[in-house]
Amino acid sequence: MARKLIAVTACATGVAHTYMAQKALIQAAKKMGVLIKVETQGATGLGHKLTEKDVQIGEAVILATDTKVREKERFNGKKVLEVGVSEPIKDAKKVIEKALALVDE
Amino acid sequence: MELAEIIQPELVSYDLEASNQKEVINKMAELLVKQGVVLDQDEFVASVFAREKTGTTGIGAGIAIPHGQADTVTASAVAIAKLHEAVEWKSLDDKPVIYVFLLAIPNSGAQEHLQLLSQLAEDLMDDDVRAKLEKSQSAQDLMQVFQK
Numbered sequence: 001m002a003r004k005l006i007a008v009t010a011c012a013t014g015v016a017h018t019y020m021a022q023k024a025l026i027q028a029a030k031k032m033g034v035l036i037k038v039e040t041q042g043a044t045g046l047g048h049k050l051t052e053k054d055v056q057i058g059e060a061v062i063l064a065t066d067t068k069v070r071e072k073e074r075f076n077g078k079k080v081l082e083v084g085v086s087e088p089i090k091d092a093k094k095v096i097e098k099a100l101a102l103v104d105e
Numbered sequence: 106m107e108l109a110e111i112i113q114p115e116l117v118s119y120d121l122e123a124s125n126q127k128e129v130i131n132k133m134a135e136l137l138v139k140q141g142v143v144l145d146q147d148e149f150v151a152s153v154f155a156r157e158k159t160g161t162t163g164i165g166a167g168i169a170i171p172h173g174q175a176d177t178v179t180a181s182a183v184a185i186a187k188l189h190e191a192v193e194w195k196s197l198d199d200k201p202v203i204y205v206f207l208l209a210i211p212n213s214g215a216q217e218h219l220q221l222l223s224q225l226a227e228d229l230m231d232d233d234v235r236a237k238l239e240k241s242q243s244a245q246d247l248m249q250v251f252q253k
Contacts, residue, residue: 012159015210015219016170016226023230043210044220066160089164089230090197 005029005099006050006058007038010065011085014043021064021088022047028092034100041070050074060099064088079103108221108228109252112183115140119244121186126194126202130154130171133184133207142209145177149209163196168229168238172208181218182209183225185247204238225251 007025011017022038029036037054040047052074055061060079063069064087079102081095088095116136123129134150137143153173156162163169184207191201206229208222228234228251237250 013156013172013174013210015174015222016162016172016208019223019227020164020170020230023227027230027232042223044223084160086160086197 003034003100003103004057004059005034005036005062005096006054006060007036007062007064008041008050008069009038009085009088010041010067010069012067014041014067017066017085017089018042021085021092024088024092025062025064025096028088028096032093032096034096036096041065046070059103062088062095062099064095106218106221107253108224109248111181111218111221112185112248112251113140114244114248116142116182116184117244117247118184118186119241119247120189121205122189123192124190125192126157129186129188129192129205130207133186133205134173136184137182137207137209140182142180142182143175143178148177149173149175151175153207161195161197163194163198163200163202164229165196165198165200166235167191167200167203168206168235169194169196169202169204170206170208170226170229172210174210174212176212178209178211180209181211181222183207183222184209187241187247 009021081099143149152175162171191203194202
């Protein structure tokens with residue numbers, strides 16, 4: 001069965017890096033056969049908001065953010081990988097592998 | 106409205122001559138001033154460098170997406186340049202930059218095109234878009250990179 005991850009991306013300006021990190025995670029996950037849903041917390045609001053069910057299903061949470069995460073308490077009790085918003089832009093595969101490793105260890 | 110529609114030909118330069126990051130930003134900011142997108146060039150450029158200080162906007166593959174947010178910006182816009190020669194940008198992959206997308210972001214109001222700028226940023230991570238970018242040979246080609 002495919003692995004399942006959820007993620008939140010956010011950056012200070014909320015216009016560029018939030019969306020690049022999202023795209024990078026989705027692109028890499030697809031190549032790796034991992035299912036991922038990425039919530040963008042940007043200047044124009046929340047995109048693809050993670051539902052309660054998403055949070056339940058996700059094996060781990062990737063927070064790729066350079067700013068405060070909105071509604072972070074949703075992830076209490078989950079395995080959380082916190083990285084800077086640039087990390088997935090640099091190497092999304094590595095970020096995803098790290099998140100999966102959190103679950104597997 | 107589509108992303109391709111907000112890209113103004115007057116804001117696209119092919120073969121821009123500049124010897125370093127500062128010169129690139131200033132030359133592109135000049136274009137934004139000419140088009141009335143930015144009122145005060147110095148204030149805008151300062152906001153771009155303030156952003157650059159918090160972390161590089163060189164996202165790798167020769168692409169940089171610097172952005173400034175300031176009161177002096179009157180509307181969301183993007184200036185695009187292919188540089189004559191690559192310049193150092195402290196990029197995530199340590200490679201110099203040859204394609205620059207300078208975003209001008211207003212502080213409040215006039216945010217209608219903000220989403221399109223986010224779309225542009227997202228597209229720049231796309232392998233197909235990057236391949237088209239590398240094949241571009243004119244300002245016209247640069248503009249068409251984002252045409253779906």
